[in-house]
Structures are given as structure tokens and as C-alpha cells.
Amino acid sequence: MSTVMEKQINLKLVRNPNERYEPEVPKEVVYDTKGLNLWYGETHALKNINMDIKEKEVTAIIGPSGCGKSTYLKTLNRMVELVPIVKTSGQITYKGKNILDKSFRVEDLRTQVGMVFQKANPFPKSIYENIAYGPKIHGIKNKKVLDEIVENSLRGAFIWDELKDRLGDNAYGLSGGQQQRLCIARCLAVEPNVILMDEPTSALDPKSTLRIEELVQELKKDYAIVIVTHNMQQAARISDKTAFFLNGEIIEYDKTDHIFNNPTDQRTGDYISGRFG
Numbered sequence: 001m002s003t004v005m006e007k008q009i010n011l012k013l014v015r016n017p018n019e020r021y022e023p024e025v026p027k028e029v030v031y032d033t034k035g036l037n038l039w040y041g042e043t044h045a046l047k048n049i050n051m052d053i054k055e056k057e058v059t060a061i062i063g064p065s066g067c068g069k070s071t072y073l074k075t076l077n078r079m080v081e082l083v084p085i086v087k088t089s090g091q092i093t094y095k096g097k098n099i100l101d102k103s104f105r106v107e108d109l110r111t112q113v114g115m116v117f118q119k120a121n122p123f124p125k126s127i128y129e130n131i132a133y134g135p136k137i138h139g140i141k142n143k144k145v146l147d148e149i150v151e152n153s154l155r156g157a158f159i160w161d162e163l164k165d166r167l168g169d170n171a172y173g174l175s176g177g178q179q180q181r182l183c184i185a186r187c188l189a190v191e192p193n194v195i196l197m198d199e200p201t202s203a204l205d206p207k208s209t210l211r212i213e214e215l216v217q218e219l220k221k222d223y224a225i226v227i228v229t230h231n232m233q234q235a236a237r238i239s240d241k242t243a244f245f246l247n248g249e250i251i252e253y254d255k256t257d258h259i260f261n262n263p264t265d266q267r268t269g270d271y272i273s274g275r276f277g
């Protein structure tokens with residue numbers, strides 16, 4: 001049985017030892033959440049959430065089951081309001097506008113914020129159509145333009161070489177890992193600013209998981225990425241910042257190195273070292 005300290009050190013070591021820490025360049029805040037509360041009927045699922053999410057960073061959300069991680073993620077694209085009993089207070093500013101304001105057009109948000117789910121959810125259509133679908137809905141009809149979008153999106157998701165000769169095949173014939181990268185490519189096709197990922201690798205084998213993690217590292221050069229994960233090593237490996245949620249509250253939100261190696265709150269240390277959750 002390893003000690004808490006050993007576990008923390010192990011997590012520290014999973015970062016690439018050759019990684020160089022570059023001087024920090026100021027980054028734009030994409031989402032600024034202030035005093036957010038959310039209720040499902042009587043259940044107070046998010047309590048006074050305050051956090052900002054920046055461009056070109058991976059923000060991990062960790063915490064035990066039922067602490068509100070997915071709810072927060074789904075609030076960021078307003079998917080949560082599909083549940084009729086949901087009520088919110090506070091604000092989430094996206095590029096200067098409060099997305100919780102009734103006058104905010106949710107359609108605008110959906111084109112700028114892509115979402116990847118725990119279980120890959122390709123459409124029952126060809127690989128090509130899975131990618132071309134979003135751009136077509138946005139009015140792009142020109143075949144040459146669509147071909148380019150399909151190729152660029154699949155390249156962006158590191159899956160072009162595997163799929164380029166079978167674009168007409170049904171997406172359901174792909175492996176789980178390939179389907180997940182196809183779904184990421186589908187997000188990229190509509191040129192979002194943000195990609196929200198809800199446990200995107202929990203259904204995948206270690207090799208496919210690694211490929212998605214490498215992909216996330218590439219994508220963060222261009223996008224803000226928010227990832228909910230139960231995998232502590234994954235959060236330590238790929239995120240720049242980590243928020244620890246517990247019972248609907250943020251206990252600690254800081255740089256990932258700090259959260260994993262020198263947490264301020266005892267409960268954070270206990271959770272990441274596996275003492276509960």
C-alpha cells in the first residue's frame with residue numbers, strides 16, 4: 001500500500017520529464033463563471049461556482065460521483081436546460097455575454113462550443129456525412145469545400161490516414177477509439193472555440209486513451225478544452241488547470257501541478273490520493 005506522498009509523487013512523475021516549462025503568455029478568458037447556482041428541483045447541484053476558463057488551455061474537472069462535474073459542463077453549453085426542472089442563478093460570461101440570460105441565443109453558443117461525450121455517438125451515416133453534416137446545416141453546399149472540411153477535420157483529429165480510403169463506410173463500423181476521434185473531428189468541422197469533453201476516454205482501451213490524450217494536447221494550441229475525468233493520472237498528464245468539485249462546490253481550482261503536488265485543501269489531497277471518491 002503506497003503512502004499518500006508516494007502516490008502524489010507518482011502522479012508528478014507521469015508528466016513528460018523532457019517537458020520544458022515555457023514562460024507564461026497572457027491568455028484570453030473564454031468563460032467567466034460568477035456565483036453560479038443550479039438546482040434540479042430541490043437538489044442544489046451547483047453551489048456558488050466561480051471559475052474562469054481560458055483559451056489554449058486544458059481545464060480538468062475532477063471530483064467524486066454526483067459532485068456536479070457533468071452538470072457544470074452541460075451548463076457551459078446550456079444543454080442542462082433540456083432538463084425542465086433546472087433553475088439557475090448567477091452568471092456565465094462567454095466572450096463578454098451572459099449565456100444564462102434569456103435573451104442570449106443558444107444557437108450561437110452551440111456553433112462555437114463542441115461537445116464530446118463519454119460514449120462516442122456518431123450518426124448512423126457514412127464517415128464523410130458525419131463530418132459534413134454540421135457544415136451543411138450551416139449552409140455550406142459546395143462539394144469541394146465540404147471535401148476540404150472533411151479532410152481537414154479528420155486530419156485535425158489524427159484520423160485521416162486511417163479513414164481516408166473508407167469515407168463512404170458507415171461510422172458504426174469503426175472501433176470505439178476511432179468513433180471517439182471521429183466525433184472530435186465532427187466537432188472541429190464547425191470550427192468551435194471551445195471543446196467540452198465529458199469523460200471522453202472512460203470507455204476506451206489504454207492505447208485509444210493515449211491517442212485521445214495526445215490529440216487533446218494538440219488541440220489546445222487552438223481551442224479551450226474543458227475535460228471531466230475520473231482518471232487522476234489523465235488530469236495530471238494533460239491539463240493545465242484542475243478544479244476539484246465536491247458536493248456541488250469547488251473546493252480548489254488552480255494550476256494542475258499545484259493541485260496534484262501541493263494542494264491547499266486537505267480534501268483535495270485526500271481525493272487525488274484515492275482516500276475517498
Ligand SMILES: Nc1ncnc2c1ncn2[C@@H]1O[C@H](COP(=O)(O)OP(=O)(O)OP(=O)(O)O)[C@@H](O)[C@H]1O
Pocket residue numbers: 040043045063064065066067068069070071072083
Ligand atoms: N436530470 C437530473 N435530474 C435530477 N437530478 C439530477 C439530474 N442530473 C444530475 N442530477 C443530480 O445532480 C447532482 C450532480 O450530478 P452530476 O451528473 O453533475 O454529477 P457528476 O459529478 O458528473 O457525477 P458522475 O461522476 O457520476 O458522472 C447529483 O446529485 C445528481 O443526482
